Amino acid sequence: MPALAGLDGFIRHGGRLAAARAAFPNAPQPWLDLSTGVNPRPYPAPRASRAERARLPDPEALAALEATAARAFGARPERVAAVPGGEAAIRLLPELLQVRSVAVAPATYGGHAEAWRVAGAAITQVPEDAEAWAVVNPNNPDGGATPSDLLLSSAGRRWTIVDEAFVETAPELSVAARAEGRLVVLRSFGKFYGLAGLRLGFVVADEALIARVRARLGDWPISADAIAAGLAAYADDGWAERTRARLARDAAKLDRLLTHAGAVVVGGTSLFRLARVGDARAAFLRLASTGILCRPFEDPQLLRFGLPGRPADWTRLATALGDRL
Amino acid sequence: MPALAGLDGFIRHGGRLAAARAAFPNAPQPWLDLSTGVNPRPYPAPRASRAERARLPDPEALAALEATAARAFGARPERVAAVPGGEAAIRLLPELLQVRSVAVAPATYGGHAEAWRVAGAAITQVPEDAEAWAVVNPNNPDGGATPSDLLLSSAGRRWTIVDEAFVETAPELSVAARAEGRLVVLRSFGKFYGLAGLRLGFVVADEALIARVRARLGDWPISADAIAAGLAAYADDGWAERTRARLARDAAKLDRLLTHAGAVVVGGTSLFRLARVGDARAAFLRLASTGILCRPFEDPQLLRFGLPGRPADWTRLATALGDRL
Numbered sequence: 077m078p079a080l081a082g083l084d085g086f087i088r089h090g091g092r093l094a095a096a097r098a099a100f101p102n103a104p105q106p107w108l109d110l111s112t113g114v115n116p117r118p119y120p121a122p123r124a125s126r127a128e129r130a131r132l133p134d135p136e137a138l139a140a141l142e143a144t145a146a147r148a149f150g151a152r153p154e155r156v157a158a159v160p161g162g163e164a165a166i167r168l169l170p171e172l173l174q175v176r177s178v179a180v181a182p183a184t185y186g187g188h189a190e191a192w193r194v195a196g197a198a199i200t201q202v203p204e205d206a207e208a209w210a211v212v213n214p215n216n217p218d219g220g221a222t223p224s225d226l227l228l229s230s231a232g233r234r235w236t237i238v239d240e241a242f243v244e245t246a247p248e249l250s251v252a253a254r255a256e257g258r259l260v261v262l263r264s265f266g267k268f269y270g271l272a273g274l275r276l277g278f279v280v281a282d283e284a285l286i287a288r289v290r291a292r293l294g295d296w297p298i299s300a301d302a303i304a305a306g307l308a309a310y311a312d313d314g315w316a317e318r319t320r321a322r323l324a325r326d327a328a329k330l331d332r333l334l335t336h337a338g339a340v341v342v343g344g345t346s347l348f349r350l351a352r353v354g355d356a357r358a359a360f361l362r363l364a365s366t367g368i369l370c371r372p373f374e375d376p377q378l379l380r381f382g383l384p385g386r387p388a389d390w391t392r393l394a395t396a397l398g399d400r401l
Numbered sequence: 402m403p404a405l406a407g408l409d410g411f412i413r414h415g416g417r418l419a420a421a422r423a424a425f426p427n428a429p430q431p432w433l434d435l436s437t438g439v440n441p442r443p444y445p446a447p448r449a450s451r452a453e454r455a456r457l458p459d460p461e462a463l464a465a466l467e468a469t470a471a472r473a474f475g476a477r478p479e480r481v482a483a484v485p486g487g488e489a490a491i492r493l494l495p496e497l498l499q500v501r502s503v504a505v506a507p508a509t510y511g512g513h514a515e516a517w518r519v520a521g522a523a524i525t526q527v528p529e530d531a532e533a534w535a536v537v538n539p540n541n542p543d544g545g546a547t548p549s550d551l552l553l554s555s556a557g558r559r560w561t562i563v564d565e566a567f568v569e570t571a572p573e574l575s576v577a578a579r580a581e582g583r584l585v586v587l588r589s590f591g592k593f594y595g596l597a598g599l600r601l602g603f604v605v606a607d608e609a610l611i612a613r614v615r616a617r618l619g620d621w622p623i624s625a626d627a628i629a630a631g632l633a634a635y636a637d638d639g640w641a642e643r644t645r646a647r648l649a650r651d652a653a654k655l656d657r658l659l660t661h662a663g664a665v666v667v668g669g670t671s672l673f674r675l676a677r678v679g680d681a682r683a684a685f686l687r688l689a690s691t692g693i694l695c696r697p698f699e700d701p702q703l704l705r706f707g708l709p710g711r712p713a714d715w716t717r718l719a720t721a722l723g724d725r726l
Contacts, residue, residue: 089620094461109456118455123448129598130443131434132591136419160485160600163619171496171617187619194616266457273454273625275485291519292496294488294512295414299624300598 083360083372086111088186090371090382091272096364103367108389109382111371113216113242113348115323116385118270119315121305128300135295141306142278148310149263150253151280157289158298158306162241162264162277163187165289169260169279170195172288173235175207183375185216185239208235214246217350217373217380218343224251231259244268244316245323245346255280265302267347268319269309276302323347326383329390334381337397348382353401366396408682408697411436413511415696415707416597421689428692433714434707436696438541438567438673440648441710443595444640446630453625460620466631467603473635474588475578476605482614483623483631487566487589487602488512490614494585494604495520497613498560500532508700510541510564533560539571542675542698542705543668549576556584569593569641570648570671580605590627592672593644594634601627648672651708654715659706662722673707678726691721 085095090111097107143153159165166187170178177198180189188210189199203209209230213222222238228251230236241264243250255261261280266272276298279289290297309315327346334341339351348371353359356379360372371380379401384390410420415436422432468478484490491512495503502523505514513535514524528534534555538547547563553576555561566589568575580586586605591597601623604614615622634640652671659666664676673696678684681704685697696705704726709715 089457091457092460093456094459112457114456116455118451124598126443130441130595131418131439132414132416132437132597133600134419135417160489160623161619161621163621164485167617167619190616191619270455272457272621273449275458275621275624291515292492294486294492294516296486296488296597296600298485299600299626301624301626 083357086360086369087372087374090380093369096369100364100367103365105367108368108384108392110384110393111369111380112272112382113345113380114267114272114382115270115319115347116383116389117319117322119305119309119312121269121271122308124300124304128304133296133298133300133303137303137307138298141303141310144307144310145263145278148316149250149261149278149280151255154283155255155280155286157279157286157293158302159277159279159289159293160298160302161266161275162239162262164275165262165277165279166239167191167194168289168292169237170197172285172292173208175235177206178208178210179203179206180210181215183218184212185241188212188239203230203234206234208237210237210239212239212241213249214242214345216242216345217348217371217378219345219350220343221246221249224249224254227251228254228259231257234258235260237262240264241267242345242347245320247320252280256282260285265306265309268316269305271305274299274302274305276306320346323383330381330383333394333397334401337399337401339379339401344380348380350378350380351401352377353379359401363396366392368393368396408685411685411694412697412699415705418694421694425689425692428690430692433693433709433717435709435718436694436705437597437707438670439592439597439707440595440644440672441708441714442644442647444630444634444637446594446596447633449625449629453629458621458623458625458628462628462632463621463623466628466635469632469635470588470603473641474575474586474603474605476580479608480580480605480611482604482611482618483627484602484604484614484618485623485627486591486600487564487587489600490587490602490604491564492516492519493614493617494562495522497610497617498533500560502531503533503535504528504531505535506540508540508543509537510566513537513564528555528559531559533562535562535564537564537566538574539567539670541567541670542673542696542703544670544675545668546571546574549574549579552576553579553584556582559583560585562587565589566592567670567672570645572645577605581607585610590631590634593641594630596630599624599627599630601631645671648708655706655708658719658722659726662724662726664704664726669705673705675703675705676726677702678704684726688721691717693718693721
């Protein structure tokens with residue numbers, strides 16, 4: 077059993093399968109990775125053609141993707157800039173906004189505080205005390221929703237960055253259509269569409285800020301593959317609608333398994349569930365010994381679970397959870 | 402025939418096929434794109450598996466790519482950071498280095514001056530007058546070589562950024578093995594390996610600067626596809642050796658065609674050739690009318706040509722060039 081220090085990497089981010097293999101060499105293969113909030117049943121996206129992989133992505137193809145994504149977000153195309161993953165936007169904004177203080181909730185995606193700290197900004201907890209507010213909506217990991225009117229009124233007084241990485245599961249929360257002035261919205265492609273390896277995200281903002289994002293990333297910010305996949309996926313409203321319904325059903329099913337195992341589901345979105353257990357560390361290690369990777373936190377009672385995909389994965393999780401966690 | 406204004410986009414960057422189609426709707430399809438310096442016969446790279454596309458790229462896979470690339474560059478792995486395309490590095494460095502003035506040659510890749518201007522730095526021509534020097538080696542478009550000892554001694558006095566985007570054609574010029582202190586080397590995957598649509602590049606530098614690059618890009622800077630391709634390509638010394646020889650033969654063949662057409666080849670690398678012609682604008686338009694896109698510049702006598710790939714493309718270019726340009 078690895079020392080506590082060995083779990084630091086798993087607490088920092090999900091998705092660290094190679095580290096899991098190294099830490100638990102006797103666990104059955106292949107690993108079932110439930111440590112992220114990525115949809116396990118990806119959009120059946122086309123790949124870039126051989127010719128598209130070979131050449132520089134055409135600016136017109138990038139513009140077409142941004143227009144298609146803008147329609148899906150309910151935003152104007154000139155307010156949407158594609159970036160190589162949501163994380164790229166999170167790390168870029170502190171440089172562009174140049175504020176001295178930012179409010180970030182203590183229990184939210186860790187990349188925000190990290191990015192602002194790198195830029196030298198002071199991190200506070202209360203938006204009223206800060207020149208900027210970075211908020212994940214719905215929140216990761218607890219699924220907490222921040223009402224639109226609170227975000228809009230905040231943006232009247234300070235830069236308000238709304239990370240809508242999981243908002244496809246609750247589209248009524250999105251303020252992407254209202255992004256202007258000091259309201260900046262970040263979107264992620266990989267989570268809902270299940271293609272995190274493509275590295276595609278978007279900044280939705282005022283034209284002036286979008287121009288600065290573009291100037292900082294240059295003419296070819298994303299890959300030909302990301303363009304091909306995004307163009308198809310964001311135009312497919314039917315898939316999005318069906319997937320939203322399926323994810324909601326699967327999240328309810330996961331809640332039943334967790335509850336049956338004695339955990340208390342305390343929140344989440346329909347892409348991941350947050351569970352309170354008696355001893356998260358012991359439960360994490362027990363699951364890891366069966367080749368199932370979930371996500372621990374600093375809080376010694378919390379574990380987050382992504383959704384299994386295939387029927388066999390559901391069975392494997394149900395067996396591993398059993399009736400006690 | 403489009404107005405001069407219509408050529409601005411083609412002067413800014415190569416690879417704008419959609420713009421070419423729009424500007425020359427009667428040109429035969431498909432276009433033969435010779436407007437970039439991308440190898441027309443790509444490395445036969447594996448694609449990321451379905452599972453790799455779906456999940457976040459594993460940090461260990463990224464580290465393995467960086468180690469493999471470092472070996473190919475002759476650099477230490479801890480001094481190499483992968484970035485989503487060489488352009489991403491060009492645009493990031495001004496922010497990290499925070500100098501007030503930078504020397505950039507007037508006739509070189511335009512992205513450098515653009516990036517420093519965005520960051521508010523003054524552009525000079527003479528390194529001795531500046532706090533930084535950004536130099537493309539070998540230079541694009543004229544192929545000019547800057548001796549290693551000049552670069553190393555410059556780095557003793559100022560930040561010296563060496564963009565080695567085309568150095569695989571002249572590996573003896575590389576200073577990647579010496580990157581430390583204020584010597585920063587940028588590498589590009591897409592050009593020599595013919596896969597510009599993947600968006601993969603590298604910063605080679607002192608550990609302290611590499612740490613800042615990583616902090617600015619986050620844990621998943623590049624796509625699973627870029628990792629899969631780079632891992633295979635940078636380990637394949639035989640392909641690189643054969644490709645270097647083939648590109649040199651093809652460049653010589655292209656020179657013969659251009660010379661036969663009355664142009665004077667004034668420089669280039671074996672991925673592109675720079676030709677002086679009587680009237681570059683007229684020659685550009687004449688080639689475009691046959692569906693061949695080359696690269697014009699502000700200089701009214703210069704055109705740059707990338708290499709044709711397939712035998713039919715060579716024949717098409719030879720026919721279009723004829724005996725007068």
